[in-house]
Amino acid sequence: SQKIEQNSEALNIQEGKTATLTCNYTNYSPAYLQWYRQDPGRGPVFLLLIRENEKEKRKERLKVTFDTTLKQSLFHITASQPADSATYLCALGGYNQGGKLIFGQGTELSVKP
Amino acid sequence: SQTIHQWPATLVQPVGSPLSLECTVEGTSNPNLYWYRQAAGRGLQLLFYSVGIGQISSEVPQNLSASRPQDRQFILSSKKLLLSDSGFYLCAWSAWGTAYQPQHFGDGTRLSIL
Numbered sequence: 393s394q395k396i397e398q399n400s401e402a403l404n405i406q407e408g409k410t411a412t413l414t415c416n417y418t419n420y421s422p423a424y425l426q427w428y429r430q431d432p433g434r435g436p437v438f439l440l441l442i443r444e445n446e447k448e449k450r451k452e453r454l455k456v457t458f459d460t461t462l463k464q465s466l467f468h469i470t471a472s473q474p475a476d477s478a479t480y481l482c483a484l485g486g487y488n489q490g491g492k493l494i495f496g497q498g499t500e501l502s503v504k505p
Numbered sequence: 506s507q508t509i510h511q512w513p514a515t516l517v518q519p520v521g522s523p524l525s526l527e528c529t530v531e532g533t534s535n536p537n538l539y540w541y542r543q544a545a546g547r548g549l550q551l552l553f554y555s556v557g558i559g560q561i562s563s564e565v566p567q568n569l570s571a572s573r574p575q576d577r578q579f580i581l582s583s584k585k586l587l588l589s590d591s592g593f594y595l596c597a598w599s600a601w602g603t604a605y606q607p608q609h610f611g612d613g614t615r616l617s618i619l
Contacts, residue, residue: 396548423604423605424604426607426608433612433613435597435610435611435613436595436608438607438608438609441607481549483549483608485605486604489604490554490604491600491604491608493608494551495541496548497547497548498546498547498548
């Protein structure tokens with residue numbers, strides 16, 4: 393069955409450093425991958441989408457890579473700030489799935505001042 | 506602009522009682538609608554998916570049902586709640602017609618079963 397795994401441990405980094413979160417998947421060939429941010433008690437908020445034929449996508453301090461050979465996506469936050477502290481979810485979308493997504497369990501990021 | 510509303514924000518219900526959670530979307534037409542459940546420290550489990558009025562796909566067998574009586578209204582229901590129904594319930598929408606679209610979430614309902 394399809395499986396998505398994100399960093400199982402919470403990630404603690406110092407302000408100003410680059411945070412790197414990992415999303416690995418098996419038994420699936422996604423057409424695209426999305427990253428979301430979720431704050432405690434709130435719904436996830438969409439950040440970035442990357443398609444299977446794209447290697448890298450950037451948006452301000454965020455960068456996503458997508459390696460379909462390794463079946464892995466990396467999510468980077470450069471010059472991290474305490475306000476970046478949240479849980480980050482990756483989600484996979486497939487062909488002919490009508491927009492349905494499969495979500496990973498999320499990685500909790502804590503940025504210390 | 507589009508907005509999504511979910512209510513109530515929190516709910517405490519006894520075992521065996523009925524449930525009705527409502528979700529409405531504004532500012533868009535014919536959206537795809539989704540109900541998810543999120544257990545503590547876990548990812549989102551898709552419960553139901555709808556591409557139009559009266560069209561509901563159930564993703565997992567369970568004690569819950571969903572209905573879409575109007576284009577932008579999605580309701581999650583149960584006739585008799587179980588302890589295992591506790592969790593954080595999220596409604597989301599995405600634009601109809603193409604897969605390469607983000608999902609937009611409401612702020613969820615925290616459901617506790619006693």
